[in-house]
Amino acid sequence: MTQARFKIVFNGELMPEVALETAQDNLARLFKSDRTRIKALFSGSPIAIKRDLQESEADQYLAALHRAGAKARKEPDLAASLSLVDTEDHRSGEAASDAASEMNCPKCGHRQAKAAACSACGIIIEKFVARQATTSHAAPASSPATTPYATPQAAVGEELPAFGELNVFTIDGRIGRLRYLAWSLVLMFACAGVMGVVAIAAGISEVFGGILGIAVLIGMLVVSVQIGVQRLHDIGWSGWLLLLNIVPIVNSVFWLLMLVVPGSQGANRFGSPPPANSTAVKILAGLFLALLLGSLLTLFLGGFAMLGLALSGMDPSILGTPGN
Structure with missing residues (x-):
């Protein structure tokens, strides 16, 4: 049978x-x-x-x-x-x-x-x-499908990639919240180191140092845009929404959303989900958050001290005049 x-x-x-x-x-x-x-x-x-x-x-x-x-x-x-x-x-x-x-x-x-x-x-x-x-x-191996109803040329049984590839220098792909923080911190450290070289070059030639400084700033902006677009892709949003970061007040709220909103479960229209976070990514992301919270705490305490001096009638400028 x-x-x-x-x-x-x-x-x-x-x-x-x-x-x-x-x-x-x-x-x-x-x-x-x-x-x-x-x-x-x-x-x-x-x-x-x-x-x-x-x-x-x-x-x-x-x-x-x-x-x-x-x-x-x-x-x-x-x-x-x-x-x-x-x-x-x-x-x-x-x-x-x-x-x-x-x-x-x-x-x-x-x-x-x-x-x-x-x-x-x-x-x-x-x-x-x-x-x-x-x-x-006897189907010809090279004959293309002439209608959408033709048998697929690829094996449908192929597994979709479980995870997407990671690449900092692209606007394709997806990265999660922790990797976004880790890559941003590495970018800031790298920019700080390069700016030290720029300062040395500016001491030799102001023109060369200025040109080199502008090139470094443009490069940092491009890479930060690429990282931000990949983070938006992970949420399922278009990368064009990154332009909201140039709108005052809105940019602060939108940046917090990029840190808080979780990525899509499974594949979305921008590709497969990113790989699991490594230990290095978790450490760098924690360091970024620690530095961010430390900066905010310093600003808060400084503002609180200035407010106290103003209420007491003391001239805040005396804080910066040693020996008086």
Whole structure:
């Protein structure tokens, strides 16, 4: 007896809490296809995106699609059991088919009364089955998919990357809250060291020192923007929101949001989640927070002391005049 075969059917439904754009991005990476063809899969009509699979293979395809955000389903593939060779199994299959009053379209799965053509998608069933049987055994390796309904060129069973790659000097990818603090602290330390070299150069030549200082400041700004954009990507926000940091008052609140709001669970439209934080990242992030809190405490105590002097009528300038 022939082993049951299955197909994967998709009608555009999404998994819970998955955005349409995120699912389309994931499927484009999964199928190694462009967004235009992937968008056609979300028309709302049932589409068989993979056929003639064993049950284990169908389960693997289904799991990969579910991880990508597409709520596909597994159905028996009746067309795969059809044969172009006149065998005993084939003849018995034909007898059973003749006894049935209804049939499923081998392309779209539409159930209808037995007919030569599908009333839903319009295909000639016999020709479609023959073409499927031919292309499944001798499909050209280099032939591109001409329709969005063609079998994916990539193996759908491929695992999506568990974690994204880390790269400071890019606006692609994602970083979490602690890594954002750690990278920012390293950037500040590096800038402080380079500015020491700039000061030495300015002592030799003011013009050269000024040019070098401007170059260092521009470089620091570019890298800080790249780090900030990656942090926004981790939340699921557009990197253009970083422009809010140039708006007075709003910038302070927005920077706190970048530190507080957690990243997206799992992959989002900007890629896979970042790797787990290393010990070095945790130490640097803690040092950044300690320095930040120390600076805020110093400012608070200084302001409180100045306020006390002002209320007592004492001239605050005497604090800076030793010997009086």
